[in-house]
Amino acid sequence: MLTPEQVRFYHREGYLLVEDVFDGSEVAELNRVTDSYIECSREIAESNSLFDLAPHHTAESPVVRRIKNPVAVDKVYARTARKERLLDIVECLVGPGVRFDHSKMNIKTRGGQAAIDWHQDWAFYPHTNDDLLAVGLYLGDCTLENGPLMVIPGSHRGPVFDHHHEGLFVGSCSAGELGALCEDAVPLTGGAGSITIHHVRTLHGSLENRSDRDRRLLLMCYMAIDAWPLASAGSFDLAEFDSRILRGEPTLQPRQEALPVRAPIPRIPDSDSIFEDQERVAGRSFAT
Numbered sequence: 001m002l003t004p005e006q007v008r009f010y011h012r013e014g015y016l017l018v019e020d021v022f023d024g025s026e027v028a029e030l031n032r033v034t035d036s037y038i039e040c041s042r043e044i045a046e047s048n049s050l051f052d053l054a055p056h057h058t059a060e061s062p063v064v065r066r067i068k069n070p071v072a073v074d075k076v077y078a079r080t081a082r083k084e085r086l087l088d089i090v091e092c093l094v095g096p097g098v099r100f101d102h103s104k105m106n107i108k109t110r111g112g113q114a115a116i117d118w119h120q121d122w123a124f125y126p127h128t129n130d131d132l133l134a135v136g137l138y139l140g141d142c143t144l145e146n147g148p149l150m151v152i153p154g155s156h157r158g159p160v161f162d163h164h165h166e167g168l169f170v171g172s173c174s175a176g177e178l179g180a181l182c183e184d185a186v187p188l189t190g191g192a193g194s195i196t197i198h199h200v201r202t203l204h205g206s207l208e209n210r211s212d213r214d215r216r217l218l219l220m221c222y223m224a225i226d227a228w229p230l231a232s233a234g235s236f237d238l239a240e241f242d243s244r245i246l247r248g249e250p251t252l253q254p255r256q257e258a259l260p261v262r263a264p265i266p267r268i269p270d271s272d273s274i275f276e277d278q279e280r281v282a283g284r285s286f287a288t
């Protein structure tokens, strides 16, 4: 559970770091599973529905940037996302009732690459209200050198920035548009087993890994049960949507709040990678 001060901090700043939520044996199990997926990636040469591979990935030297939706494919990740202590924390922040949304394992392999430019998750998936958040679990000690998640405090209460470039949704906003905001960025460093939490509208990103250790971050996204997606309302699978309720009862009455939104379309044809989308405008936010 969180203290009232932590809950107030989250609502004011749009993020939170909580140390020691998972213990050493839980983290070790998650690392073992992740190792086994990386082993499997040796057998493929191109990104697919499970793996987002870096351009220099080879069978001899695999470089997985992301395992896509790991909670949907593996019971160890799935158990992690359903831990009662995690749901207690999420429920303190989104209100009673929790729906799981999606997950990803972001891996920054040692020695560089895989920076993620500034963006707001809200730009990717606007909902009827913004009681959505992402929990990130560090599977190793995360220091300034290995590319911690960085957040801009209070940005969840500001505008939704333009994530388009030349008419297409590229999933990052330009440093020019963010201006002096970037100077306030806070790196969320923490030990293995710590979690980061960021509000769906919080501006965030992360630098390249300049260390000799991989950085693994398991991101699990949750929302209030009465938050309904705006962008996919046309092709809605209610049974699937409700199968992801972890606490509370289904509702057919989305809670609609007056919030700034932008539609995350048109998408880049045939693209399914934030890394590739952002590379189109490489160095946009983290240009040196």
Ligand SMILES: O=C(O)CCC(=O)C(=O)O
Pocket (backbone or CB within 6 Å): 104, 106, 116, 147, 148, 149, 150, 204, 205, 206, 217, 219, 274
């Ligand atoms: O892995 C990170 O450091 C940032 C992750 C992120 O923001 C994302 O995948 O949308």
